[in-house]
Amino acid sequence: MVEQTSLRKYLSAPGILFLIIVTQIPFVVAIYFAFTNWNLLRPGSNQFLGWDRMWRNFTRILNNPDFYTVLWNTIFLTISVVVLTFIFGMALALLLNRPFPGRALARTLLITPFLVMPVAAGVLWKNIVLEPTRGLLTYIMEAFAPVIQVGINILNAIGSVLTPILKPIIALINPVIDLLNTGLFTVVTLFTSLPFIGIEGPAEFAPLAHLSLAESFYLPTSFYLPEAFPMASIILIVTWQWTPFVMLILLSGLQSLPDSTLEAAKIDGAGGFGMFRYIMLPHLKRFIEIALLLETIFILNVFGIIFIVTTGGPSINTTNLPYEIFKEAFSRWNVGRASAYGIFAVILANIVILLFLRVLGNQNESEAPA
Amino acid sequence: MNSKAWGYFLTFITFLIAFMMFFPILYMAITSFKTEQEAISFPPSFIFEPTLQNWRDAIFDSPFPKYLLNTASITFFSTILALLFGLPTAYAMAYYPTKRTEGSMLWIMSTRMLPPAGVIVPLYVIFNNYGLLNTQTGLIILYAAMNFPLIVxxxxxxxxxxxxDIIEAARLDGANLWQEFSKVIFPLLIPGLAATSLLALIFTWNEFFLAVNLTSTLEAAPLSVYVSTFKAAQGDLFIAKMSAAVTASIIPVLIAGWVAQKQLVTGLTMGAVK
Incomplete structure (x- = not known):
């Protein structure tokens, strides 16, 4: 009996060992590769760079203006999707949180985009929805052209009113951007001139662009969204896929709110907005945190949709970190540089993972019996 | 506006949005039953004589069945492998918790969230050295590790x-570990096991990044790699066939997801939200 108990305790060992071997060993190997100048096109180049220039892959990356574009693309894509899916997901969760006939059907239809294989979603949007000559979007734009024209006229009217107001604000913001550029340039220069990094040549740096006001909108008759607005089309497709995810989590949050609480608030005279702001939102806080942090972790890895729809282009306008690593590894075969890029990706992900685990930890504490 | 009319209006809006979100998928499914000429006609026709020709071409006159078989076998064996490792781990962590169990649990979950792009290069090199490149075995091992945290x-x-009480009763009756598991725990776990396996199926079936970088041949690559070959137009007359192939590729996961709707949230959030 005693023997069996101790055996049972160690039943978790094989699984954990398996997980360590498959997930941690490659990472350790990645760290080693990051300090080599191994390129698969140059056989025998898998040598340690040497202590004096071991940081070369990292400094090359930090000195490459493209890195900051790629990093910004990754962050911009992630934040845009998280914000948009939060707005739509919250709206849909509230809509689904009422009893009505056919609710299960509406829910089923709404979660479906999330279940579609990302590459299939890319192919579907690229070749069927966004296709410029006969795609669904072109059809809808043509069918609703008069309505869209009215909308554009309204936007242009708003724009012409806002321009005089926005101009002085932008005039104030642009010097701040200059200041930021100077600051970032100083940091990059200082960092790359640290003695142990041993950078060759001066630091390169891509400055942030000034804000400027757009010309008035016009109605395009037929255009290819991934070409006209490459990042926006990626954001659109990823948002379409991930809105159901946020919706589902917030919906289960709303449904865990006891009816009695809502009844009590109603009796106390809370209106629709007051109910949302003071009853639902505080209750949903943890659900929102979990949904958005988890989503962030997964959106940082978006790859399939970019691979299909824009292949990271035009130029590197839609290249995020995973796609850059893919290019570095499998078209330039630069094992060293790709591994160093990978370490940046892991660091970025770990920041969000740690936040997520902290939220989870807090939850476990508050749930634990006193 | 009275509250009843407002309610009808909200219901209408809900269905309108649900339909709009679903429409691209539905439209692709509809297109798969058109002839190639109808599929590229503009404006699109919604009344037409359906044909099964594309499905015949896309599914029987193409490498589709082989890729489907690859995906099915990779999904099946990786789930089995993940269960073989995951069930004993879950058992020990459920019934014999230690001070470190909570911490281990969080660590196991965090491995699921690591970016695959961070380890793709070493994986490629290791797979190359050990002959795992372009094999189903390689992907089965990786996907088993990917689904292990979910299963645990x-x-x-x-x-x-x-x-x-049931487990204790079985032990008092002299059941050994295997009997306790196979006769008592396992039968009770079957519904949960089914739901978990469906979730594992969804993730495995849809995975693309590891698949496209580690497999490319007909012998090993899963469906997601095949679907990605439709990224470029293959002549003018391929939209209907493409629609049939892509629709066929996503249907099993749509069904799995619809069936496992209730467990979807728990599975997606690693139980952070029940």
């Missing part, structure tokens, strides 16, 4: 919900 988390919470 979900099966552990299902085990914690089982009444411990």
């Amino acid at each position: 988390w979900m099966m552990r919470s299902f085990m914690l919900e089982l009444p411990f």
Whole structure:
């Protein structure tokens, strides 16, 4: 009996060992590769760079203006999707949180985009929805052209009113951007001139662009969204896929709110907005945190949709970190540089993972019996 | 506006949005029953004589069945492997918790969230050295590790919900570990196991990044790699066939997801939200 108990305790060992071997060993190997100048096109180049220039892959990356574009693309894509899916997901969760006939059907239809294989979603949007000559979007734009024209006229009217107001604000913001550029340039220069990094040549740096006001909108008759607005089309497709995810989590949050609480608030005279702001939102806080942090972790890895729809282009306008690593590894075969890029990706992900685990930890504490 | 009319209006809006979100998928499914000429006609026709020709071409006159078989076998064996490792781990963590169990649990979950792009290069090199490149075995091992955290988390919470009295009674009756598991715990776990396996199926079936970088041949590559070959137009007359192939590729996961709707949230959030 005693023997069996101790055996049972160690039943978790094989699984954990398996997980360590498959997930941690490659990472350790990645760290080693990051300090080599191994390129698969140059056989025998898998040598340690040497202590004096071991940081070369990292400094090359930090000195490459493209890195900051790629990093910004990754962050911009992630934040845009998280914000948009939060707005739509919250709206849909509230809509689904009422009893009505056919609710299960509406829910089923709404979660479906999330279940579609990302590459299939890319192919579907690229070749069927966004296709410029006969795609669904072109059809809808043509069918609703008069309505869209009215909308554009309204936007242009708003724009012409806002321009005089926005101009002085932008005039104030642009010097701040200059200041930021100077600051970032100083940091990059200082960092790359640290003695142990041993950078060759001066630091390169891509400055942030000034804000400027757009010309008035016009109605395009037929255009290819991934070409006209490459990042926006990626954001659109990823948002379409991930809105159901946020919706589902917030919906289960709303449904865990006891009816009695809502009844009590109603009796106390809370209106629709007051109910949302003071009853639902505080209750949903943890659900929102979990949904958005988890989503962030997964959106940082978006790859399939970019691979299909824009292949990271035009130029590197839609290249995020995973796609850059893919290019570095499998078209330039630069094992060293790709591994160093990978370490940046892991660091970025770990920041969000740690936040997520902290939220989870807090939850476990508050749930634990006193 | 009275509240009843407002309610009808909200219901209408809900269905309108639900339909709009679903429409691209539906439209692709409809297109798969058109002839190639109808598929590229503009404006699109919604009344037409359906044909099964594209499905015949896309499914029987193409490498589709082989890729489907690859995906099915990779999904099946990786789930089995993940269960073989995951069930004992879940068992030990459910019934023999130590001070470190909570910490281990969080660590196991965090491995699921690591960016695959961070380890793709070493994986490629290791796979190349050990002959795992372009093999199903390679992907099966990786996907088993990918689904391990999900399985441990979900099966552990299902085990914690089982009444411990039953297990104790079985032990008093002299059941050994294997009997306790196979005769008592396992039968009670089957519904939970089914839901968890469906979730594992969804993730495995849809995975693309590891698949496209580690497999490319007909012998090993899963469906997601095949679907990605439709990224470029293959002549003018391929939209209907493409629609049939892509629709066929996503249907099993749509069904799995619809069936496992209730467990979807738990599975997606690793139990952070029930």
